[in-house]
Amino acid sequence: xxxxxxxxxxxxxxxxxxxxxxxxxxxxxxxxxxxxxxxxxxxxxxxxxxxxxxxxxxxxxxxxxxxxxxxxxxxxxxxxxxxxxxxxxxxxxxxxxxxx
Amino acid sequence: xxxxxxxxxxxxxxxxxxxxxxxxxxxxxxxxxxxxxxxxxxxxxxxxxxxxxxxxxxxxxxxxxxxxxxxxxxxxxxxxxxxxxxxxxxxxxxxxxxxxxxxxxxxxxxxxxxxxxxxxxxxxxxxxxxxxxxxxxxxxxxxxxxxxxxxxxxxxxxxxxxxxxxxxxxxxxxxxxxxxxxxxxxxxxxxxxxxxxxxxxxxxxxxxxxxxxxxxxxxxxxxxxxxxxxxxxxxxxxxxxxxxxxxxxxxxxxxxxxxxxxxxxxxxxxxxxxxxxxxxxxxxxxxxxxxxxxxxxxxxxxxxxxxxxxxxxxxxxxxxxxxxxxxxxxxxxxxxxxxxxxxxxxxxxxxxxxxxxxxxxxxxxxxxxxx
Amino acid sequence: xxxxxxxxxxxxxxxxxxxxxxxxxxxxxxxxxxxxxxxxxxxxxxxxxxxxxxxxxxxxxxxxxxxxxxxxxxxxxxxxxxxxxxxxxxxxxxxxxxxxxxxxxxxxxxxxxxxxxxxxxxxxxxxxxxxxxxxxxxxxxxxxxxxxxxxxxxxxxxxxxxxxxxxxxxxxxxxxxxxxxxxxxxxxxxxxxxxxxxxxxxxxxxxxxxxxxxxxxxxxxxxxxxxxxxxxxxxxxxxxxxxxxxxxxxxxxxxxxxxxxxxxxxxxxxxxxxxxxxxxxxxxxxxxxxxxxxxxxxxxxxxxxxxxxxxxxxxxxxxxxxxxxxxxxxxxxxxxxxxxxxxxxxxxxxxxxxxxxxxxxxxxxxxxxxxxxxxxxxxxxxxxxxxxxxxxxxxxxxxxxxxxxxxxxxxxxxxxxxxxxxxxxxxxxxxxxxxxxxxxxxxxxxxxxxxxxxxxxxxxx
Numbered sequence: 001x002x003x004x005x006x007x008x009x010x011x012x013x014x015x016x017x018x019x020x021x022x023x024x025x026x027x028x029x030x031x032x033x034x035x036x037x038x039x040x041x042x043x044x045x046x047x048x049x050x051x052x053x054x055x056x057x058x059x060x061x062x063x064x065x066x067x068x069x070x071x072x073x074x075x076x077x078x079x080x081x082x083x084x085x086x087x088x089x090x091x092x093x094x095x096x097x098x099x100x
Numbered sequence: 101x102x103x104x105x106x107x108x109x110x111x112x113x114x115x116x117x118x119x120x121x122x123x124x125x126x127x128x129x130x131x132x133x134x135x136x137x138x139x140x141x142x143x144x145x146x147x148x149x150x151x152x153x154x155x156x157x158x159x160x161x162x163x164x165x166x167x168x169x170x171x172x173x174x175x176x177x178x179x180x181x182x183x184x185x186x187x188x189x190x191x192x193x194x195x196x197x198x199x200x201x202x203x204x205x206x207x208x209x210x211x212x213x214x215x216x217x218x219x220x221x222x223x224x225x226x227x228x229x230x231x232x233x234x235x236x237x238x239x240x241x242x243x244x245x246x247x248x249x250x251x252x253x254x255x256x257x258x259x260x261x262x263x264x265x266x267x268x269x270x271x272x273x274x275x276x277x278x279x280x281x282x283x284x285x286x287x288x289x290x291x292x293x294x295x296x297x298x299x300x301x302x303x304x305x306x307x308x309x310x311x312x313x314x315x316x317x318x319x320x321x322x323x324x325x326x327x328x329x330x331x332x333x334x335x336x337x338x339x340x341x342x343x344x345x346x347x348x349x350x351x352x353x354x355x356x357x358x359x360x361x362x363x364x365x366x367x368x369x370x371x372x373x374x375x376x377x378x379x380x381x382x383x384x385x386x387x388x389x390x391x392x393x394x395x396x397x398x399x400x401x402x403x404x405x406x407x408x409x410x411x412x413x414x415x416x417x418x419x420x421x422x423x424x425x426x427x428x429x430x431x432x433x434x435x436x437x438x439x440x441x442x443x444x445x446x447x448x449x450x451x452x453x454x455x456x457x458x459x460x461x462x463x464x465x466x467x468x469x470x471x
Numbered sequence: 472x473x474x475x476x477x478x479x480x481x482x483x484x485x486x487x488x489x490x491x492x493x494x495x496x497x498x499x500x501x502x503x504x505x506x507x508x509x510x511x512x513x514x515x516x517x518x519x520x521x522x523x524x525x526x527x528x529x530x531x532x533x534x535x536x537x538x539x540x541x542x543x544x545x546x547x548x549x550x551x552x553x554x555x556x557x558x559x560x561x562x563x564x565x566x567x568x569x570x571x572x573x574x575x576x577x578x579x580x581x582x583x584x585x586x587x588x589x590x591x592x593x594x595x596x597x598x599x600x601x602x603x604x605x606x607x608x609x610x611x612x613x614x615x616x617x618x619x620x621x622x623x624x625x626x627x628x629x630x631x632x633x634x635x636x637x638x639x640x641x642x643x644x645x646x647x648x649x650x651x652x653x654x655x656x657x658x659x660x661x662x663x664x665x666x667x668x669x670x671x672x673x674x675x676x677x678x679x680x681x682x683x684x685x686x687x688x689x690x691x692x693x694x695x696x697x698x699x700x701x702x703x704x705x706x707x708x709x710x711x712x713x714x715x716x717x718x719x720x721x722x723x724x725x726x727x728x729x730x731x732x733x734x735x736x737x738x739x740x741x742x743x744x745x746x747x748x749x750x751x752x753x754x755x756x757x758x759x760x761x762x763x764x765x766x767x768x769x770x771x772x773x774x775x776x777x778x779x780x781x782x783x784x785x786x787x788x789x790x791x792x793x794x795x796x797x798x799x800x801x802x803x804x805x806x807x808x809x810x811x812x813x814x815x816x817x818x819x820x821x822x823x824x825x826x827x828x829x830x831x832x833x834x835x836x837x838x839x840x841x842x843x844x845x846x847x848x849x850x851x852x853x854x855x856x857x858x859x860x861x862x863x864x865x866x867x868x869x870x871x872x873x874x875x876x877x878x879x880x881x882x883x884x885x886x887x888x889x890x891x892x893x894x895x896x897x898x899x900x901x902x903x904x905x906x907x908x909x910x911x912x913x914x915x916x917x918x919x920x921x922x923x924x925x926x927x928x929x930x931x932x
Contacts, residue, residue, distance in 0.1 A: 001616040001716075005638055007520040008612025024612045026507060026515045031611030039702040040596040045339040045357060046846045050701055052596035054843070056603035057511050058504060058911075059584045059727075061844055061876040062594075072338050072397060072912075076606075079506040079549075092339040092357045097239030097392045111859075136862020136902065143868065263869045267858060276859040337915065338876070361915070374908050376554055376562055376921060383919035394916030399876040402907050 002034040014084040029075035029086050030056065030063040041065050041075065042089035064089045104130045104275070106305040106448065107294055109282060109317065112142045113258065113433030114440060115309030116265035121445025122307075123272040130275040130301055132282065132294065134313075139372070141311045142262050142433060144332045144404025146362050147354070148347055149189065149435050151252035152196060152225070156210055159217045160459045161413035164439060166221060169252050171438035176256065182271060185264040187256050188355040192346040194253025195228070195236075197389050199243050207248045225250045238343055239392045247348075255347040257355065258434050265437070277301075285320045287422040292321070307448055308427040311407045312370075322421030324462040327429050329370055329405040333378050334362040335386075337396040351386055351393075359396060361386045374403045407431055416444065416460040418453050426453070427462075474500045474545070476788050477561055477574035479552055479730065482510020483774045484766025484781035485580035486535040491785035493542040496794050500545040500572065502552055502563060504911075508536045510582050511602065512774045515610035524637035525609060528774075535778065553909035557734055557759055562908075562921070569917045576761050576788050579749075580781060581727040583767035586746075586827065587881050588623055588720040589834045591696035594843055597703030601631040601721035614640035617716030620706050622646040622695055625723040625825045629677040636684035644713060645681065646692040646706075648722075650828045657824035667817030696836075722827050726768045729880060733906040734762065740899035743822045744771055745832070746884075747903060754787035755780055763787065776814040779807050832888040841889065842882040844875020852886055856893040863887060863904050876912060879904040 004010055008024040015021075016036040023032050030053045033041050040050035042064050053063035058077040065075040068085050071093035075086065104127075108119040111133030119131040151169045155162030169191075176189035198204040208227050215223040226249045233247050234240050270276055277296065284295035292306040306321065308314050314325035339357035347353075350363040364378045379401060386393045407429055409415050414430035426448050430436050447453050476492050478485050481503035489501040509516045513532025523529065539546060547565070554562035561572040585600045592598065601621055607613045614635060619642040621632050632645050682688065694709040697718050706715045725746035728738065737750040737758035748770045755763040765784040766777035783804055790800040834841075837850030847870050855869040863886055867873040872886050879886075883903050891898045909918075 002607065002613040003616050005524070005608070005612040005614060007522060008518075010612075024518070026518045027611035027613075031607055031613055034607065035611070035613055044846060049594070049846070050596055051594060051843075052599065052702075053603060054594075054599050055585060055881075056599070056606040057584060059877060059880045070395070074911075077504055092341050093396075095340045095343045095392060095396070097343050097390065133859070136864045140864070140868075143864075259868045259871075263858075266869075270858065278859045278861045278865075335915070335918075338912065374554075376556075376560075376908070376918075379908070380918055380921045383915050386915055387919045394914060394919065396915050397912035398909055398915060398918060399912045400874065400878065400907060401909060 001037050002031075004035065012080045012082055014080050014082070014086060016086045017088060023080055027080050028056070029065060029067055029078045029080055029084065032080055032086055033065060033075065033088070038088065040088070043091050045092040048091065101293070101300040101302050102130070104128045104301065104303040106307065107132060107292065107301060107303045108307045108309055109294070110308065110310035110313065111266070111276065111278070112140055112309070112311055113145065113262055113265070113437060114311065114428050114430060115307070116262060116269060117437040117440035118307055118309055118428060118445045118448065119274055120265045120269045120272075121441035122449055123269055123274045124441070125446055125449040127449055128273070130277055130303075131269060132280045132296065133276065133278045134281050135279040139312055139370075139405050141404060141406045142258055143402070144334070144406045145258035145434050146332070146334060146360060147255050147258045147352060147434060148194070148349070149191070149254040149256055150194065150349070150432065151435070152194060152248060152250050153210060153214070154432065154435070155217070155413065156213055157217070158413045159219065160456075162214060162218060163221055164414075165432070165435060166252060167443070168436045168439035169254070171442055172254070172256070175438045175441060179261075179264040179268055183264045183267040185260055185267060186355070187260050187264055189254060189256040191254030193249055193251040194347045194349070195233070195247040195249045196349040197244050197247045199388055200245065204246050211248050223250070236345070239390050241388045241391050243388055253347065255352050256434060261434060261437060282317065285317070287321050287425060289422050290424045292422070292425065305424045305448060305451070306426070308425070311429065312405060314427055314429050318427055321425035321427070322419040323417050323425060323427045324465070325415055325417070325427050325429050326462065326465060327407050327409050327415070330408040331366040331368045331371065331403055332362060332406050333364045333374055333382065333401065333403045334360060335379060335382055335398045335401045336360050338399050340396065348389070350382070351389060359393070361393075370405065372403050372405060374401060410465060414460050415462050416453060416457050417462050424451065472571075473573040473575070474498050475574070475792050476500070476576050476578060477502065477572060478578045478580055480510060480580035480582055480766070480768070481505070481508040481539070481546070481548070482512060482580060482582045482766060482777065483532065483535060484582070484777035485510070485578075486539045486781070487778040488578055488580060488765055488781035488785040489544045489546070490535070490538040490542050491782050492788060493544045495785065495789040497785075497789055497792060500547060500574070501539070502547045502550050502561070504549070504551050506549045508539055508546070508548070511606065514606055519609070524634050525605075526634065529609070551911045552730065553911050553913050555730060555734060557762070559761055564913050564917055567914065567917055569913065569921050571922055576763070576791060578784050578788065579730055579762065579764045579768055580766045581730055581768040583724040583771060584727050584880060586722040586725050587885050588722040588831060589839050589841065589849070589885050590720075591836050591839050592698055592703070593720065594840050595697050595699050595703045596701070597699065597716060598697050598718045598720065601627050601719040604717070604719050605631050605634065608634060608638060614638045615717040616640070618643045618714055619717045619719065620644045620646065620713065620715045621719045621721070622648065622692070622706070623721040623831070624649040625721050626674065626821065627724070628721045629674070629681055631719065631721070632681045632686055633677050633684070636681065636686065641684050642686050643715070644687040644689060646689050646695065648692070648828060648831065649825065653824050653826055656826070657820050659823070667820055670817055722831050723825055724767065724771055725884065726770060728768060729878070729906045729910060731757065731764060731768065732903070733908070733910060734759070735905065736762065741770065743819065745827060745898075746771070755784040756787065772815055772818060776811060779811040779814060782807050783811070832884075833892045841885045842870075842872035842875065844877050844882070845871040847872040849889060852889045853893055856890055861890070861894060863890065863902060866890060867904065873904050878906050878910070
């Protein structure tokens with residue numbers, strides 16, 4: 001678990017896996033997932049293994065999460081916005097093949 | 101000097117399939133390959149095991165392609181059993197999507213020509229209209245008006261194929277020599293000596309399977325291989341759950357779930373840089389075919405040089421001046437892997453190409469040159 | 472759209488270069504992937520509390536960000552560079568839209584990344600880099616709860632330990648991996664000592680602070696591995712084990728050469744820093760006349776040096792583009808060079824002291840994951856080299872390593888070190904992959920919608 005520091009006022013409310021969590025402005029979506037108490041942020045599409053953010057700098061791609069309905073986004077590089085919806089990336093993304 | 105029964109020059113899809121076939125025929129073979137920075141057409145291969153449009157105007161090529169596609173499942177199973185590497189071959193049939201009326205008409209005409217040219221072999225194709233096509237494929241773009249389909253088409257993983265052929269080759273006693281560019285070659289009938297950085301090797305038979313490198317190598321062996329590079333760019337998406345039930349000429353979903361988009365062709369010499377303009381064209385056509393592709397992320401893209409004989413069909417040749425020297429070049433190293441291993445390699449082992457492959461000789465270019 | 476100077480990266484080098492370039496009258500665009508300036512070392516510094524546990528050195532980034540904000544630089548945050556061509560075409564993506572930009576001159580200031588530190592279990596949730604923990608504190612105000620262990624070596628290790636302690640999350644242990652021989656090797660250069668006095672004092676102060684906070688320091692940890700089922704539960708090593716909730720790894724940082732390699736700029740292997748660096752002249756200009764580099768992406772020198780090399784690059788760009796003459800450029804550069812010499816004098820000492828050990832570069836255990844994206848083990852890489860895959864490209868073809876979205880950023884050094892070890896070659900001889908466009912993922916739709924009218928600006932590059 002990660003806990004917040006008092007000198008960073010938590011002002012942005014986002015949803016992580018359906019539950020609300022508030023984090024400081026400027027926090028990344030990956031941080032929001034960790035703040036919400038989740039140990040892992042994704043399950044790999046290959047072996048089905050759980051992963052968590054490793055580098056937090058946009059290099060390792062282990063922080064892939066679904067953000068506002070868009071899968072496989074590098075959540076450590078995306079700053080939270082109010083009402084952002086964040087979900088863990090469970091394996092390969094789903095395609096909904098509508099005619100568009 | 102190390103002596104072998106046969107030397108194969110070139111460790112790509114063509115060379116490794118031939119080398120695999122040769123060791124299976126119990127020859128002692130060495131496979132000579134370049135270093136890590138070689139052009140390697142294998143990297144540009146889209147992975148189609150494709151029959152549909154191969155050999156328009158060249159019935160021998162059509163037959164040769166069909167034969168290989170038919171032998172493919174058995175080769176895939178054999179390789180998987182032997183090496184444990186899944187080649188990922190599937191043969192659900194394949195389609196070529198058409199986006200407007202002229203394209204549909206031209207495609208239909210092509211399919212008809214293929215059928216007529218197939219003679220006794222037959223060519224079982226169908227032109228599928230939009231309504232039926234939308235039952236077969238999910239989320240077709242509004243301008244897709246139809247497609248050609250044959251049951252003969254399929255796809256596989258080209259790099260797994262390459263890995264499996266290599267592993268099968270060395271597993272059967274083949275000797276692989278990487279980082280070994282040929283510096284010198286001495287040819288005499290039934291006696292070939294190849295100088296590499298590490299030393300000299302010799303054999304009564306040599307097969308030139310060096311792709312684009314064959315153009316320079318061939319004359320040393322009394323052969324000619326006038327192949328040119330053709331740049332192809334490929335885009336590959338993030339992994340997704342499976343939605344495409346069959347391969348399409350320019351779009352296919354791999355076993356891992358990534359969707360490959362491609363089939364561009366550029367005459368760009370030996371330049372392997374990517375070009376956003378071409379990449380955009382690939383993306384545009386993909387999105388017209390399946391609008392839902394818009395949302396998928398491209399995680400990787402690359403450009404590779406593929407091998408193109410002047411008229412399309414492969415070049416298989418034997419040297420008259422130096423019997424025992426052979427060459428093999430083709431554009432479709434995956435599709436033809438089966439006949440390369442099962443049919444061509446045994447011919448090399450026996451010392452001569454069967455007359456049925458005469459039409460693939462490079463002599464056909466001399467004819468057109470003098471004509 | 473065409474500009475005079477495009478700078479990639481809003482860390483110290485990029486910010487300093489942009490502000491000075493603007494001052495010199497250059498039409499400048501600054502492109503950065505993050506939503507606010509600072510890079511990694513000064514990440515989120517604009518929002519930092521003056522009493523932050525991260526300390527005064529971190530707050531030193533504020534004036535740089537402020538100078539950027541007050542300049543006329545066209546600053547593009549949340550903008551990803553996904554292609555750059557040697558002729559000066561840049562393809563950018565912001566909020567799903569792509570844009571084509573042409574620049575007469577390009578400055579890469581892409582900073583550094585942490586050297587991968589593969590060990591058994593390093594992919595378990597709960598294991599991350601020390602830098603990652605620091606970034607969580609910087610940009611999100613979060614500290615890890617529970618038992619935190621740090622392991623590895625390098626200046627950042629003690630710094631993060633001290634910062635976490637100040638933030639009320641004192642680590643339980645710090646496993647220092649600096650080999651004994653490094654201490655002996657580091658003592659050699661006399662020149663560095665005087666220049667690095669301040670840094671040495673600071674470093675010793677940090678070590679003392681960490682000890683005072685009650686962090687258990689061990690120097691004899693061999694065969695470290697992270698153990699757990701679905702997440703880290705304990706760390707274990709040859710002689711013991713310790714229950715742990717977080718393992719923070721650090722083996723130094725290396726230049727982020729992803730873009731410079733993609734451009735096929737000339738690079739050299741730096742044996743002192745064990746990394747690839749672009750070959751540059753005294754102004755940061757690369758093997759292409761219109762492209763320069765500054766900051767840590769040209770070689771690890773630290774934040775202060777990054778500001779200085781950023782300014783030198785801005786001066787050179789101004790001269791190259793005709794805004795100032797060579798004489799003025801040299802005159803203005805002189806004090807910057809003097810400061811840079813002082814900054815860089817101590818670097819050889821740090822490089823020698825913190826040189827990664829062999830086992831840090833080449834994992835002994837075959838089960839260790841080498842390529843995190845594609846889940847390829849060290850054993851698979853080794854077996855492929857035995858099958859004849861003698862270089863990174865063939866290893867990629869045979870094992871899929873390097874085919875994931877990171878495009879070799881993390882696995883490149885690991886795979887090269889394994890191949891070098893197996894084949895008895897140097898890492899320099901083995902080489903590395905050429906990164907491809909797109910440098911970061913873009914959607915098929917964004918690519919399809921690329922402005923058609925500007926295709927003249929993007930010929931078959």
